Amino acid sequence: MARIEFQDKSAVVIIGSGAGGGTLAHELTRRGIKVVVLEAGKRQSTANFSQIPGEAFLQLTWLDARTQSGNWGVAKNFPTLPAWHCKTVGGTTVHWTGATPRLEPWELRAKSTYGKIRGTSLIDWPISYEELKTYYLLAERRLGVTRRNDMPGLPASNNFKVMYAGAKKLGYKRVHTGHLAINSRAHDGRGMCIQQGFCVQGCKMGAKWSTLYTDIPRAEATGNLDLRIECMATRIEHGTEGRVNSVVYRDGQGREQKQKARIVCIAGNGIETPRLLLLSDSSKFPQGLANSSGQVGRNYCHQIIGFVWGIFDKPVYSWRGATLAGVIEDEVRNDPSRGFVGGYRMELVTLDLPTLPLVGLPYGWGRDFASVIENYRNMAGMIINGEDMPRAENRITLNRDIKDTFGLPVANVHVDEHPNDQAMRNHAQTQMSRMYEAIGAKRVVVGPTPPATHNTCSARMSADPREGVTNAWGQTHDIKNLFISDGSAMTTAGAANPTLTIVALALRQAEYISREMKARKI
Amino acid sequence: MDQLVTLNRRELLKTTSGLLTGCIVAGSPLALIAPGREWAVDLTALTSSEGAALVSMARTIAPHDKLDDAAYALVIQAVDGDAGKDANTRKLVKEGLAALGADFAGSPESERVEALKKIESSAFFQTMRLKTLQVLYSNSIAYAYFGYEGEAFSKGGYLFRGFNDLRWLPEVPAEDSGPLPTGA
Numbered sequence: 001m002a003r004i005e006f007q008d009k010s011a012v013v014i015i016g017s018g019a020g021g022g023t024l025a026h027e028l029t030r031r032g033i034k035v036v037v038l039e040a041g042k043r044q045s046t047a048n049f050s051q052i053p054g055e056a057f058l059q060l061t062w063l064d065a066r067t068q069s070g071n072w073g074v075a076k077n078f079p080t081l082p083a084w085h086c087k088t089v090g091g092t093t094v095h096w097t098g099a100t101p102r103l104e105p106w107e108l109r110a111k112s113t114y115g116k117i118r119g120t121s122l123i124d125w126p127i128s129y130e131e132l133k134t135y136y137l138l139a140e141r142r143l144g145v146t147r148r149n150d151m152p153g154l155p156a157s158n159n160f161k162v163m164y165a166g167a168k169k170l171g172y173k174r175v176h177t178g179h180l181a182i183n184s185r186a187h188d189g190r191g192m193c194i195q196q197g198f199c200v201q202g203c204k205m206g207a208k209w210s211t212l213y214t215d216i217p218r219a220e221a222t223g224n225l226d227l228r229i230e231c232m233a234t235r236i237e238h239g240t241e242g243r244v245n246s247v248v249y250r251d252g253q254g255r256e257q258k259q260k261a262r263i264v265c266i267a268g269n270g271i272e273t274p275r276l277l278l279l280s281d282s283s284k285f286p287q288g289l290a291n292s293s294g295q296v297g298r299n300y301c302h303q304i305i306g307f308v309w310g311i312f313d314k315p316v317y318s319w320r321g322a323t324l325a326g327v328i329e330d331e332v333r334n335d336p337s338r339g340f341v342g343g344y345r346m347e348l349v350t351l352d353l354p355t356l357p358l359v360g361l362p363y364g365w366g367r368d369f370a371s372v373i374e375n376y377r378n379m380a381g382m383i384i385n386g387e388d389m390p391r392a393e394n395r396i397t398l399n400r401d402i403k404d405t406f407g408l409p410v411a412n413v414h415v416d417e418h419p420n421d422q423a424m425r426n427h428a429q430t431q432m433s434r435m436y437e438a439i440g441a442k443r444v445v446v447g448p449t450p451p452a453t454h455n456t457c458s459a460r461m462s463a464d465p466r467e468g469v470t471n472a473w474g475q476t477h478d479i480k481n482l483f484i485s486d487g488s489a490m491t492t493a494g495a496a497n498p499t500l501t502i503v504a505l506a507l508r509q510a511e512y513i514s515r516e517m518k519a520r521k522i
Numbered sequence: 523m524d525q526l527v528t529l530n531r532r533e534l535l536k537t538t539s540g541l542l543t544g545c546i547v548a549g550s551p552l553a554l555i556a557p558g559r560e561w562a563v564d565l566t567a568l569t570s571s572e573g574a575a576l577v578s579m580a581r582t583i584a585p586h587d588k589l590d591d592a593a594y595a596l597v598i599q600a601v602d603g604d605a606g607k608d609a610n611t612r613k614l615v616k617e618g619l620a621a622l623g624a625d626f627a628g629s630p631e632s633e634r635v636e637a638l639k640k641i642e643s644s645a646f647f648q649t650m651r652l653k654t655l656q657v658l659y660s661n662s663i664a665y666a667y668f669g670y671e672g673e674a675f676s677k678g679g680y681l682f683r684g685f686n687d688l689r690w691l692p693e694v695p696a697e698d699s700g701p702l703p704t705g706a
Contacts, residue, residue, distance in 0.1 A: 051673035054660050146700070153700030158688035164698065165691045176698040184700050192703065194679025204675040314690045319670060320680035353670035354660035357584075365583040365651055366635060373659070374586060377669040439691065 004036050004226040006259055011036050011226075012513070013247045013261040015233045015276065018091020019502040020486035021267030022211025022219075027510030029224035033517065036259055037216075037225060038249050040232040040268075041088035046213065049094075049202030053354040056201035060095050062087040065410045066271070067399045072415040073449040077363055082413040083302075084451040085269050089229060090212025092269065092453065092499075097199045097324035098180040098208045099347060099385075099497035100145045102136050105129035106334060107343075107387070107494035113334050114341040119418055120389040121299050125491040126463040126472035135504035143181035143209040143503065144188055152184045153177045154193060157321030160348050162310065162380035166435030167328050167346075174329035178347070181209035181499070182322055188214070197350060199323040231257070234406055236264055236280040236289055236482070244289070244482045250406055263513065263522060265474075267486040267506075270300065270455025274396045274488060275411040277459065277469075290459070290476035295469050297396035301457040301493035302415065304344060304386035304425050307360050307447030310436030311375045318350040318380055331428070332495050340423040343495040344386025346432055351381070359450045372445055380436065384428040385454075387495045389418040396458050425449075454498050456487035473512040474505060481522045485509060540565035542573045542598060544591045552590045552663050563595045567605035567612050571627075573598050575619050578627035580654045582634040586667065593663040600657045601650070611649070618646030 004011050012028055014021045017039045025035050041062075050056040061084060068075040068082045075082070085092045106113045108125040116122075140148040147153045154177045156164065167175040182199075186192045190213070191205035199208055206213050219225040230252035237246045237258075246260045266273045274297035278288040288296055326348030333343050351360045353376060360381075361372055372379075394416060398409035433444040461484075462468025465477035474489045476482045485506055487498045494501075516522045542563040546553050553559070565573050576598045577591065605612040619626075622637055629637075641647045658664060665672050674680050681703065693699075 051675060052660070054656065153698075155686060155702045156694035156699040157685050160699075161686070161688050161691050161694060164694045177694075177700055185703075194674075194681040195685040196674040196679040197685075198674065205679075314688075315669075316688060317669075317671075317684060320674075320683070321685040352672070353665065353668055354656075357655045357659055365638075365654075367585055370585045373584075373668065 001220045002034060002224055002226045004034055006257065008034070009245070009260045010034060010262050011259070012263045012265065013038065013259055014265045014267060014485065015247065016091055016267035016269070016486060017089050017211060017216060017227070018086070018267060018269065018486065019093050019211065019499045020506045021265070022090060022093065022215040023503050023506040024265060024267065024485050024510050025225055026215035026219040027507060028514060029219040029222040031514045032224065033514060034224050035219070035226070037227045038231040038233050038247065039089050039227065039229050041086065041229065043089040043229050044094065044202065044212070046202070046204050046206050049204055051198055051201055051204070053201060053352045060086045060088050060202065062269070064404055065402060067402060067410060067412045068414070069412060070394070070415040072417050074451055075415070077448050078451045081451045083271055083455050084453050085455065089216060089227070090210045093210040094202050094212055095200050096453070096499055098182040098322070099324050099327070100140070100143060100179050100181045100500040101327070101345065101496040103132070103494040103496045103501055104332060104343070107492065108132065110492040117341060117389065117420065119391060121392045122390060123462055123467050123491060126461055132504060135508045136500065138507050139500055139503040143500070144183055145500070146178065146180045146182065146184050147176065148179060151187065154180060154182060154184050154322055154325045157195065157325060158316050159318040159321060159350055159380050160326035162312070162316055162439070163326050163328070163348050163382055163435070165439045169438035170431065170435055172328050172330045176327065177325045178327040180322070180325060182325070183207040190214070193322055195321040197319045197321055197323060197352070232406070233268070233276055234279065234408060236276065238282065238284065238289070238479070242284060242479060244479055263481045263483065263517070265483040265485040269486060270458045270488045271396050271411050271413060273484060273486055274458040275398065278398050279408055290469050290478045290482055292478050293466050293469065295460065295467065297458050298392050298394070299390035299457045299460055300394045300396055300413070300415065300455070301388050301390055302452035303454040303493050304384055304388050304421055304428070305452070305454070306384050306425050306429055306449050307349065308382050308429050308432035308436070309360070309372070309445040309447060310380045310441040311372070311443040311445065312378045312380065312440065313442055315377045316380045317377060319352055323350055324348055331431070338427055340420045340427065342387035342420070342424065344384050344424055344428050345495050346428060347383050347385050349381045349383040360447050361445065362448050382432045384425060384432070385495060385497055386424045386428060387493050388421045390457055390492060391416065391418060454487070454493065456490045456493050456498055459484045459488040460491045461489050462491065474509045475512070483509060483513065538564045538566060540568050540570040540573050542570070542577065542595045544595060546590055546592060550588070550590060552592060552666055555662060555666055561592050561595070563599050565598070565602045568602050568615065572616065572619050573602070575622065575627040576601060576650070578634065579622070579638070579650055580658065582631065582638055583651050583654045584658050585631070589667050590663060593658055593661060593667070596661050596663070597654050597657040601653055614646050614649060618644070
């Protein structure tokens, strides 16, 4: 591993080591570019992932203080935890469930497809599907996605058999065990899925792709990566000419450090990325960095997520097997006759016993609440993953009343659901309930919206610099050597789980950055 | 089985302020895994009667009639631990219990539910509800009771241990499923 001097102005500094930052770090270092990665979390390994759900949660989750506002259910049910993502080397690729669908061509043309919808800030992506597809193909090979190339699908689990039977009763056709970055056979130096059901706690087989044990060690092996763990970026600084030139951070001992940089790429997940831009305000950029448009932190999307549980009179043992290995894709279409625009997936889901009452069930206590858990053996589960509408006022801001351990304002997450979001959730939960009832469920429980994992669009790419933060390469409109390299740069959320898109965009961005560096344009 | 060991390892601390004890019902799922039939939990911040009232409260919040008291005792042990470490928590719990009154633990469930509904928005109730849900379902007693098999890596996952053993619905056609590794 490289040791890059604090005063070295030639390095690219990447903030975050997840799907975006980890992929970008590997792609740049293998092209001979020196990279410093600042990762706020610690480094875990497949050997030390805790398999006690409560412990694993504390081991991996980003738990820094945040506040919330708005009418969404998360603010009421999980007031201290708006989002469930990771603070660890590998970022949220340690905890994700591996779902890797692509966005649809029409989803990239969101505004053109859906038309003008009141109360939204919809725009089209500045990239065509054909352009993005090139990188989807690369990403799918890289991650070993099932049902793509020569990687078979995962075998059907008990939980999926229930979903499949229900889906077929309702006439759904595009139902299968999913596109997942989970090895159905050993591949790329990683093991095969042995159906542990502990995807969220970190896959001890390494069967599920994570930058923790792919891109990060490979980037280290190039000799060009300086990975600094437990280092929390607090501010990005710029010179008089308006280019960024260094990143200020706190190291593991709480000491302030400063790393010079030729280029800075932010990949801190959809809440911390805009927070860092806002924290980096200056007399030249009084609204925060890259925020002349006022769009930093706005248009925050989190996708429509919600559980439905079916209780049967026979056992399902849903916890046995890969957490999300099943999908129904028939509702991924734009059909306003359903009462909303945009599409949604229905995905298989299960929760371990300790997590179910905390995250998966509606707020409650008493006989009725307990009676659901009494049926844990006989429960099957599904979750919606649908497109939410971007809104200018759904945004990440700084809450100056509450400070983190370094004395900096924490992020406030404000979400007011759009009527389209609510109509979509109702439609999806009705369909899932009908599926379970069609095959004899004795009870269906509609669960809450859990804390968001798919935090996107809060520093979105746009063709028009007034409507977003970056251009089509994630390069900020205002500052040429400042890039957004995570889901924050997505223009709209679509109905696809975001990781594959984040990786595809990072691969594309890496090509662009190295080309522009060679041409001495940045 | 860590929690069961804890339950039976009485540390005779000078600061012991209370005690919860119980006897595991023969033939229950817990009896199969417990190292002994009798258990005891020392309390260091709460009294025995406060402990008993909290058991009653936890049983009202999450009533599983056949789930052994030992599982609920783990919740109280955790609350007692928090109360021992933090004066604010101790005050919250002691005052909360005092407000519920001495008759709470012995009253019928319908009356306990009514009493808790009245304080549903209080910090005391919210703290107890969250603690109950966090502890009650994350120990080996609950795993055995609810049939949850937990961590699977050390046993080779569920691939050869029933991940696809459901037979009351049709099998999924090969094109929508995936190949089973040899032997599964």
